Amino acid sequence: MGASEHKYNRRETLRKMLGSGGLFAIGGMAWAGYVDEAKKVDLVLRPPGALDELDFQKACIKCGICVEVCPYDTLSLAESGSSIPIGTPYFKPRDIPCYMCTDIPCVVDCPTDALDESLVSIAKENGTVALDINKSKMGIAVLNTETCLAFWGIRCDACYRACPLIDEAITLDLTRNERTGKHAMLKPKINNEVCTGCGMCEHACITEETSIYVLPIAEVKGKVHDQYIKGWEEGDEARIDTTNVYKDTKTNEQSTLDYLNDTESLFEDE
Amino acid sequence: MSKIYNNRFLISRRIVQLLILGLFIASNYYGFKFIRGNLSAAKLFDIVYLADPYAALQMLSAGMLISVDIIIGSLIVLLFYGLFAGRAFCSWVCPMNIVTDTASWVRRKLNFKIASGQYLRVNRKARYWILGLSFIVSAIVGVAAFEFVSPISMLHRGLIYGLGTGWLIVLMVFIFDLLVLKHGWCGFLCPLGAFYSLIGKYSLLRIEHLKDKCTDCNDCKLVCPEIQVLDIIGKKSGYISYGECTNCGRCIDVCEDKALKYSFKKLKL
Known part of the structure; x- marks a missing residue:
């Protein structure tokens, strides 16, 4: 093998390596780009005890055991082309809500802990931990007061009656019906802290398109900045000392005084 | 009778494949355990x-701690294969396998002479690169x-x-194997196959070749989806x-x- 042949081989090898390396990189980018797009999701309801969406997708192995053990056929695995990340479990309460099994088979049988028992358990007084489906946070029910018949003054408490946490997650607000002047309105009201997102209210709602529906918590939950203190609530003022909002802001007393005292700039021509 | 005998492992494989699939479906449909x-x-x-150990490894590289159930389940599968x-x-x-075998069967029946690599040059090692890439991509996007x-x-x-719409990707693989590259998916690209190739290298169950009986007819090479493994034939x-x-x-x-048979590798201790 002559020296020139060596050179040729080396060049050829290098060329091949670059070519394959390029293909490797492009392929990886296309693949990552596709998956990154395909895992995007909103407005999908996960089974009870599901980790936060990102962790849930990391942990779910897409085996469908939760779907199989669900006695009410509530859960489905996302088919490809359904705009829900493929193979992950979800449910649509208007079709079949979560009926809140107390033994929570979907969570207990999940092999990857993507459905985490600790998120649907409570510590008992005697130190043991017990399953408690009422701890689950699948979503929060939201009410459309425009189409809710109770807000029209028509008597309907289907959602209130269907709620497994009746008088806790949904309560009825008694108000006067100003339109008739002599009737009462029994308006359903949702308690976000208690609502589990099971969707039995959505399933029960009698309007043609449901007027109460469950949304993922991230889409619904509002949050107030720490610096807002409820001065009228006992104890809330104590947060002034613990909240960091003011302490984080660097204030310089001198510059503040200078700003207030310096009136020269007011008389300057532009 | 000889027709059945001459397809005995093909038939057994189809039975096993469909039985496993059927048991899964029946368990879901009827609630069997x-x-x-x-x-x-x-x-x-x-x-x-x-558990699928390859999926578990992808999850690990996506940044998820794997549960005990999945570790044990993966180990059972790893040890078995x-x-x-x-x-x-x-x-x-x-x-x-049923899909890609069908593609190569149709290829043979229609006597397609499109040799593997005539239009598309792919190296059989590509699958190992895809296998490696899958871990990198998992780490980047944070899912398997x-x-x-x-x-x-x-x-x-x-x-x-x-x-x-999952049938589309199955059809894609079928067309790829049928028209583009012979044994293309299973033999060149599939990272799961690559994974099990690495796992299964030292398994006890092997195909044994008896040279003395071989007549060099090369029928085996005609049907083998991984023709390079038959380099000792004859x-x-x-x-x-x-x-x-x-x-x-x-x-x-x-x-x-009868120059080929299943046999167990004798352990040299």
Whole structure:
């Protein structure tokens, strides 16, 4: 093998390596780009005890055991082309809500802990931990007061009656019906802290398109900045000392005084 | 009778493949507790979990700690294929095998002369690069990357829980194998096959070649999806030592001379 042949081989090898390396990189980018797009999701309801969406997708192995053990056929695995990340479990309460099994088979049988028992358990007084489906946070029910018949003054408490946490997650607000002047309105009201997102209210709602529906918590939950203190609530003022909002802001007393005292700039021509 | 005999392992494989698939489907449909779940993870007899070790590794590289159930389930599968069955998952369990075998059967029947690599040059090592890439992509996007595009899990999961548009990717693989590249998916690209090739390299169950009986007819090479593993045919007796051999036994089926057989590798202790 002559020296020139060596050179040729080396060049050829290098060329091949670059070519394959390029293909490797492009392929990886296309693949990552596709998956990154395909895992995007909103407005999908996960089974009870599901980790936060990102962790849930990391942990779910897409085996469908939760779907199989669900006695009410509530859960489905996302088919490809359904705009829900493929193979992950979800449910649509208007079709079949979560009926809140107390033994929570979907969570207990999940092999990857993507459905985490600790998120649907409570510590008992005697130190043991017990399953408690009422701890689950699948979503929060939201009410459309425009189409809710109770807000029209028509008597309907289907959602209130269907709620497994009746008088806790949904309560009825008694108000006067100003339109008739002599009737009462029994308006359903949702308690976000208690609502589990099971969707039995959505399933029960009698309007043609449901007027109460469950949304993922991230889409619904509002949050107030720490610096807002409820001065009228006992104890809330104590947060002034613990909240960091003011302490984080660097204030310089001198510059503040200078700003207030310096009136020269007011008389300057532009 | 000889027709059945000459297809005995092909028929056995189809029975095993369909039986496994059927048990999964029946368990879901009727609520049996034989084997619930799918090939990604399953619960056997409501006692022990089985898990796809490749999926578990992807999850690990996506940044998720793997649960004990999945570790044990993966180890059972790893030990079964690693010590005993070799790459048999691909030919005896995987539902895509029926699709790709059909593609290559049609190829043979229609006498397609498009040799592998005539239009598209792909190296059989490409699958190992795809295997490696799947871990990198999993780490970048933070989910198990192959599980989003895998025709295997799409088909298997789809047949149990609903396919959606998943049949499209199955059809893509079929057309790819039929018209573009002979044995293209299983033999060149599939990272799960690559994974089991690495796992199954040292398994005990092997195809053994008896050179003295071989008449060099090369029928085995005509049907083998991993033709490079048959390099000892007609040259020397011994075990097919490549991890890429799927232990499908098709070569044994077609061998008229009984020059090939399943056998257990003798351990040299």
